[in-house]
Amino acid sequence: MKYLKIGMVWCFLLALITSVARGQDTVNITINAIVRGQYGALINGARVSNEGSGIETKTNEVGAFSLNAPLNARLTITAQGYTPALVPVSDTLKQISLVKEALFVPVAYRKVAETELLGGVSTVNYKSIFEKNFSTYGLDGLEAFAAGYNGNIWGMNSYLVIIDGVPRDVDNIMPSEIDQITFLKSAAAVALYGSRGAKGVVLITTKRGDGNGQKIKVRGNAGINVPKGYPKYLGSAEYMSLYNEARNNDGLTPLYSQEDIYNHAAGTNPYRYPNVDYYSSEYLKKSFNRYDITTEISGGNERARYYTNVGFWSAGSLLNFGSAKTNNTNDRVNIRGNVDMQLTSFLKARADVSAVFYSGRGVNTDYWGSAATLRPNRFTPLIPLSAIESTDAPSQVIANGSSNIVNGQYLLGGTQLDQTNPFAAIYAGGSTKSISRQFQFTTGVDADLNRVLKGLTFSTTLGIDYLNSYNQGYSNGYTVYQPNWTTYNGKDVINTLTPYGTDTRSGIQNISNSRIRQTVSFSGQFNYNTSIANKHNISALLVGAAYRQSQSAEYQSTTNSNTGLQVGYNYKKKYYADFTGAIVYSPRFLDNKAYGFSPTASVGWRLSEESFLKNSSFVNNLKLTASAGILYTDLDVNGYYYYQSIYTQQQGSYYSWNDGTLSQTFDSRRGNNEALTFAKRREISLGLEGAFFNNALSFSANVFRNQMVDNAVQNAFLFPSYFSVFNSSFIPYVNINADQRTGFDLNLNLHKRSGEVDWILGATATYYTTKAIKRTEGFTDVYQNRQGKPLDAIFGLQNDGFYMSAAEATAANSGTGVAQPAFGQVKAGDIKYKDINGDRVINNQDEVYLGRNGQFGSPLTLGVNLTTRWKNFTFFALATGRYGAKGIKNSPYYWVDGQDKYSEVVRNRWTEATKNTATFPRLTTLAGDNNFRNSDFWLFSTNRFDLSKVQLSYDLPEGSLKGKLFKSVGMYVTGFNLLTVAKEREFLEMSIGSAPQTRFYNVGVKAGF
């Protein structure tokens, strides 16, 4: 199947190539000209080329070039930092002036020159970065390019993704399809998106065709994923010894005999004395592959332009046995195309379509989850048929009854308690394919209304998306066998086999998890731009927009609708003022509570245009901005009619009498509050941007404080506990909680050329703090109040070492002289906690604030990107740092109790002999409630520095391709996630109960036609 798909892609490519490979012959003339830039400066190294004839040269130190080209052929002149120019070849061509590139940034419903932004926006020129920074996921590593983005935007708890004007999923777009990504951070920047965009918007625009002849680009990648590290679990013998120790600690007799432990350790018969390592090469590959191929075709002329992207990728998995060998790949095929047409002099139309087909094949078990729980000594996955006593007729009969003989020599192993297990499931349990299809259709019209009013345009966009996913597969039952071993003539033989479960093959394909999602989105807008006497620049935008997203099995849709108005003014691009507002409507509220007006205002002052800086030799730009606003949002009201009390029998509990008469209860589901309304985001932010030393150094920074007030909650604290119980609540939703976020972001860029080497260094920093500024609560001990604490606060006890002796533990249990723990009786080697409130009891009331968990992104996120170019080599590196957050080591890997699998952390357990160096409490076979609870004993810093990406690219010199089929050829090697520097690196790199994290090494080739 996958070869078929690759084949399809290649055939498509070849067809195109043959159609474009054609020759030219016309009259040539020689041109000698110079290229000038801003203020007449001569440009060195500008590229002059003619598409189609393969002519290409570069300007010298005095900006001059000379070439021989066909008359009237169009020359393209490009230079770093300038807008490309297109000039026809003529004998009068002596001088070409390039205009300083003004990068236009997509912001809400329009594009604005980067220099005109009034803060609160980060932009990433994704297309050009992708050329040196190969990625497999759209937002991968953007922390290092977009200040203020740390996985969230300014530490908010969600953001809206808009792709080409329609709310869409970011993971359903491939990096090669992306043109630009803008992060709209400030209230002023997102206001036009209304209620649903109030916590930040990620705006993605996809590539479109330019009117500059047909271009075909093909890119192929192949790479391998190598696991960073596996959890380290103890082998059978060590586990069994330590489990005996744990039982001894609990005052119980050992469970495993020394002989048993010896046999498991010796490993002479692993079928009788198993020592299963889920991470061994018996079951896993060392690495798995990923490859992709993408073809982009674009072109057109003044009247029509087009762009097409056809891509395919496939990735495998680590599992390497049974049906997992063949059911381990995820494939994805995508086709995207768009067309822009100039219908009349004043009317343009656009149409985009995209289709994505995804299929993932897997097995019917959670192998990684089982790897974290199933103990190594528990059972043998496979039982050799040869070990069954040949004279034992009943067992032979049982064995022959199995329809799942693995490799002709093994039965599936198991026990009474492990009748289903991941090994048997992978060998015999069948497989599942998950399938998802997505179609997206966007269309729009842009009208120039110059005739109505000079500077007025109108445009409208309609988007319709359709997503459909389901799983299909076969689920088989299987028999596992528990062997009973005996030693006969000094040989281990199986004398009885106990089967559990039955071999079944229904032959019926199960279809499950079927899901459909539909999005309809439309917007209409008027834009107005005018300039009076080249001094007063006025812009205005009026937009109305709405969307509706409906999903299968969800009765209500998610919707958004608002009308927005933006009015901007600047005086000579020196003084700026902007008003952006929206009238939002939310169907989640009642009558007049359903409307909100969100005003924002921004001002800017370009200091560098003032006389005292204008002639400065080193300041190129310096702009100060400030903005403030209030946004109305219903984002955290997760359903409709929350303002209404509900009394219902629906989903009421059934009660039965007379042995079968059934009736349902009539329950209150919530209290009434017709005043329920929007939460508000109130924000002020300041921005500063600047460029110095001939634009070699540039930066932009924002400082912000926002408060999300009037968050709607059902406030349990004000009511008795019985007001809110299963299926019944009398508590109304009220607008009460308030949260505050304060922080800054900074983006720094440095360009430098030394000799033949060109350097670009970018750095970002995002820092924020959070605080719950209003809560209704009333803890006895004020330090427990959540108000005033960060939103992502971790609360827990403070440890005071271990109880070091039985006497100390006994004293604690009876509360004589020391605080008494309320989490069960303690013994020597249990964790001792501090009695914070001094009530001589250690309980939940002694939990204090321990740190932030970084739920909305680490408090401090740093990013660095470095590009160096030398001749045709480009080196790129991307690193991120995340600092300031804490975590609790609370996975079963650390909180080992009862029947848990033992990991290596228990080696440092508390024992009488190691009491002074122990880092883990005494082992127990009970629940360990005293030790395994949130406390600073388990607290760790998640601080980390990651070298996320390193890429070395080489582009073939263009001269060497003259007259060849290819216009450009490049290749690159990329390493993903190469290095992590962190105190807790091993833990951070380890996945417990899920597929391992991997490093990824990729080789790519790209070619242009």
Next chain:
Amino acid sequence: MKKIAIIFITITALCGCKKFVEPGLENNGKYENIYEEPLLANGLLLNGYTRIPTNGWTFTDVATDDAVSNDRNNNFTKVATGQWTASFNPLDQWTNSKAAIQYLNMFLTEADKVVFDAQNPLLNQMFKDRLKGEAYGLRALFSFYMLQAHAGKAGGTLYGYPILLTPETPTSDFNQPRAKFEDCMQQIYNDLNRAEELLPLDYRDITSASEIPAKYKGTVAETYNRVFGRLFSQRMTARIAKAIRAKGALMAASPAYAGGSTTTWANAADAAAAVIDLNGGLNGLAANGLTWYAGGSGNQIDGLGSGANPAEILWRTSIGQNSDLEADHFPPTLSGLGRLNPTQNLVNAFPALNGYPVDNTSSNYSPAAPYTNRDPRLAAYIVLNGSTAGPANTVIYTATDRNTNDGLNKVETSTRTGYYMRKLLRQDVNRNSSSISNQKHYRPHIRYTEIYLDYAEAANEALGPLANGSHAYSAYDVIKKIRQRAGIGLSNGDAYLESVKSDQSAMRTLIRNERRLELCFEGFRFWDLRRWNAGLNEAATGVNISQTNYLPITVESRSYQNFMIYGPVPYSETLKFNALQQNSGW
């Protein structure tokens, strides 16, 4: 002008968005619907029924000396081993019972406005009477459970809970102090009186109008049966109300509560006798009451239906066809989780076959053969090493030398004490995953045996072991009957009982022990120990059997503190409402 027109049209078009985003209509019900739709009003009342604690099994026995759980996360185990606090209280009834009472109060407040039958005013009145009677009876029941779990002393005074007779709304003043225990008991009695006035003794179909009570005279039997007929069996009746009174009075007369209550042992004995008399007195004790849960011959469960009660059962849940209980409690080799493990303490409480306690030399108890010559209830209620269980009579070995999963501590689902629970389980259930078979089960709310034991306990205290008082039987009579049914002392005229029958204190010990055995695993002991001010910290023990060696082992200590005779008021509620006094010690 033209420009303005275009802009105007556009804005108008945009406002059309409102329709586009409008949510679908939800069929959200209104409270007022109850007046026209009696089914909904009835649904308020059902909120009481669905919250009855005995609708399901709650094995608080694992928090006593009777049993432990092999589930290390069992909340009652946590309670027993030192984690019981006002903020961690798995025995909490505050939330559940108050939620039930809130809905019952809502029903009682509205019942008179509900139209149950628009045509026939008398029929309407009968419906109203019955449903209100049910609500009063249920309110008394929940009040009883509230007192059991939360009554306690604060500053020397015995308190109950804040009595609420009308529903609370979000604007109510929730900061109410607790009423005195005595006031709560009087409220319970009042509610029970109202229930008895309004409800029939049992729901049954009458055939003649002469059986219709005077207050409903003028109606016909068919109409009467529509309200009070057999179809409503298992809902609250006057008989159930009387039994609740017996339970409540016994609690209020008990040592832990006697200081704060005017209910005497004599009251308690009278209340229990009232129920027993309705059940045919002493001879009404069902012969098969010991194994009321079992299938097979001699038991009626398989033929049970249409709300009929077996002789042992006063009030029960509807029958369900399932095997959940067996899935939890069968030994591992029968594909169960072996959850509840009876202790050696409980095993030792079963007397010898001749009726003598095993520590009495006359019992002829042999430590080398501890399970022979014992009270037949031992083998009936507990899976012993070497006994058979399950549909195929599988031999269950808890001995450690047998190397089966049933062996002591062998796997996570093995026993921790050397015993598994047999009582309550139907041995004809098959839990083997390849052929699971279910059987009929029900859960008794009140068994007659409990009421007989209530009487024995109260009468012994009030009148002494042998006196009848105003009743036809004495504590001794009841205990003798119960022991006869159990099959002990049959060969020697129950010599042990005869030897203690004049000693009130010895009889107290015996009656309590019989109660422990008869009602084991049914959630009584946790509360009984507290009611009696008895020792709470008897460590749970077990037995490690290897061949013929029976080595006693300590399985789990019990770490209650003295004040834990009474449960706590929820910590969260005392935080919110400062008028709520916490019980001393919590």
